[in-house]
Amino acid sequence: RRPRGSLCRHLRSPVLPLRGGMAEEWRVVHERVVRRATPSKDGKIMGMEKEGSVVRGVVVEEGGARWLKGPAEGGAADSFLLIDGESVGLGKLLEKVGGGDVAAEGDYYVMQGPLFKKPGEDPTAERIISLTRAVTSRIRTTGRTWTGPSGGQWVEVDCWAEREGWLLVQGPGFDRHGPLLEVVTEGEEEPISLSVMSPVFNDGTRLKAKENHLCDICVRPSETLGHVKSVIATQCPDYKAHKLQLLTLEEFFFLSNDNRRHDFTENDMLVSSLKKQHGDTLTLIVFK
Numbered sequence: 001r002r003p004r005g006s007l008c009r010h011l012r013s014p015v016l017p018l019r020g021g022m023a024e025e026w027r028v029v030h031e032r033v034v035r036r037a038t039p040s041k042d043g044k045i046m047g048m049e050k051e052g053s054v055v056r057g058v059v060v061e062e063g064g065a066r067w068l069k070g071p072a073e074g075g076a077a078d079s080f081l082l083i084d085g086e087s088v089g090l091g092k093l094l095e096k097v098g099g100g101d102v103a104a105e106g107d108y109y110v111m112q113g114p115l116f117k118k119p120g121e122d123p124t125a126e127r128i129i130s131l132t133r134a135v136t137s138r139i140r141t142t143g144r145t146w147t148g149p150s151g152g153q154w155v156e157v158d159c160w161a162e163r164e165g166w167l168l169v170q171g172p173g174f175d176r177h178g179p180l181l182e183v184v185t186e187g188e189e190e191p192i193s194l195s196v197m198s199p200v201f202n203d204g205t206r207l208k209a210k211e212n213h214l215c216d217i218c219v220r221p222s223e224t225l226g227h228v229k230s231v232i233a234t235q236c237p238d239y240k241a242h243k244l245q246l247l248t249l250e251e252f253f254f255l256s257n258d259n260r261r262h263d264f265t266e267n268d269m270l271v272s273s274l275k276k277q278h279g280d281t282l283t284l285i286v287f288k
């Protein structure tokens with residue numbers, strides 16, 4: 001069993017092994033990934049791994065980022081490779097050989113941000129801080145939940161993953177619409193993050209002269225564009241789902257002809273039809 005409460009403070013190490021603790025194989029999926037002496041983007045550079053290389057190590061977490069800890073080929077000293085470089089504008093750097101991460105009991109996906117955390121072991125504490133985590137990243141928790149007097153649902157962070165505390169799953173009073181976290185189910189399809197940009201109106205005018213970031217959404221390739229619109233409308237209440245369009249007329253006619261259906265609507269189409277990758281942008285078209 002995992003230690004909880006005050007025991008966590010005594011058993012923590014500066015770099016925390018995530019559940020499992022076994023050495024695993026990962027493939028480098030970026031042009032090159034730096035090996036560092038410490039799990040920090042400012043750590044001393046110890047070497048480089050090129051795209052396509054297979055590396056081996058144990059996944060650890062430091063400061064909310066996951067690193068692969070292990071020696072370089074032929075080396076003796078451990079070094080650290082950043083797994084996901086989204087926080088530094090690089091996207092995914094390493095990919096687990098044989099598939100994605102295995103869902104551990106108590107894992108949650110980040111659906112939107114920022115996150116809200118009550119530091120410490122007491123969920124009734126009044127102090128709350130905000131945290132920035134990439135949409136679709138995973139949070140390790142103990143699985144224990146607590147519902148506050150106003151109806152907010154909180155989940156206890158796994159102290160082996162980051163500092164102890166309780167994270168808001170969903171609830172009123174934080175100017176957030178929809179859940180911030182969602183339980184990971186083993187074997188389910190991996191979601192992707194899309195950056196939604198400020199809209200263009202159907203007459204060609206823009207809400208703002210310069211395109212601005214509106215929100216990040218967490219969706220799965222097999223979900224429909226109708227669902228995507230609902231997610232956007234939930235996070236951005238100024239926009240109604242039935243007035244949103246995600247495809248230009250040219251894109252819609254091309255995809256609907258490809259599906260050979262006369263009754264096909266944009267809402268029926270799948271996210272996968274957009275050919276979007278994790279971290280890509282999505283510009284809205286809004287009907288006035």
